[in-house]
Amino acid sequence: MADNNNVIVNSWNEWDPLKHVVVGRADFSCIAASEPALDAKVPEDSEMRGMYGPRPLATVEAANAQLDNYVAILEKRGIKVSRPTAIQWNRSVATPDWSVESMFGCMPPRDVLLTVGREIVEATMSYRCRWFEYLAYRPLLNEWFNEDKGFRWEAAPKPRLTDADYRPDYLSDKIGIEQRLKWMQERYYVTTEEEPLFDAADVCRMGKDLFVQHGFTTNLKAMDWLQRHYPDHRVHAVNFPGDPYPIHIDATFVPVRPGLIINNPNRKLNPEQKKLFTDNDWEIVEAAQPAHKTPPPLCYSSVWLSQNFLVLDPKTVCVEASELAQQEQLSNFGFEVIPVPFRDAYAFGGGLHCATADVYREGKCEDYFSKQ
């Protein structure tokens, strides 16, 4: 079928001018019940261990108010915003292999939807509580499929998520940071290589090259799947051994324009993987320190959501309103910084980048790493 003029989906990287984006919703969000991969991520001293069920309504309303304000800021910049349809996440679900007491939510579309060019892939996900999350995005995907005749709608192989997917060593809540950091060096993560597993937020898109964090939510078999799925791309595994809870690349290694990456100083790129960047004249700079010592209450993510910004174009970036040092660093690089208050939304699944998924950015697939 020939492509038409009504192009809705198109995005090849993290920085070209953004024209259409999904912004999540906090409605019905739950603290998910205990399960192997989730337990490995919840910090050992977190008050959330052992808790599950709907989040307090006042916090849902505060998160939604900040999400709506973010939408208004983006729309004022001429960016079209689409929203998911929340389902009742507070119910138990099962497959033939397992059951869990609750689901999670649809505040972070970045985790589920991987946009590469004219295609969106629904990620496998790697937590049982997130297995059905794609349902919140189906109304949008279906609409775009109807209207954009060149849009390719794909779903990665649905995973079994049996116990064989998870290393039992991670079931303990008394592993300790030292042991975790040792395992990080050995790339011994909670997920096994039983079947392809990935969250879309582990993939950083830079034109022809896709950099994929190997960690708790994405395994090497998923990278093999992605490479076979995108034969014209180069898929690279990247590791950040300083991170004891490695999930999602977008508070760790964040490109802001061609040639410039902001890297978390506690989670530096594995030195063996640096060469490709230096050979191609990319600069990797350390992120500014976060403004906060601790994340907000009942939050899965770390204080490094400070660097989870959304680039609107290579000169404009949204940064959380209280992160003044991070704002200043980006201003010094010549960016117009748009401060967006967002800490009330963090607990629902992340920051300004997590809470969005690209639908359309201008531009096409470029090769930024021609020396390989």
Ligand code: DAV
């Ligand atoms: O630093 O806790 C957050 C990324 C969420 N998408 C962190 C990673």
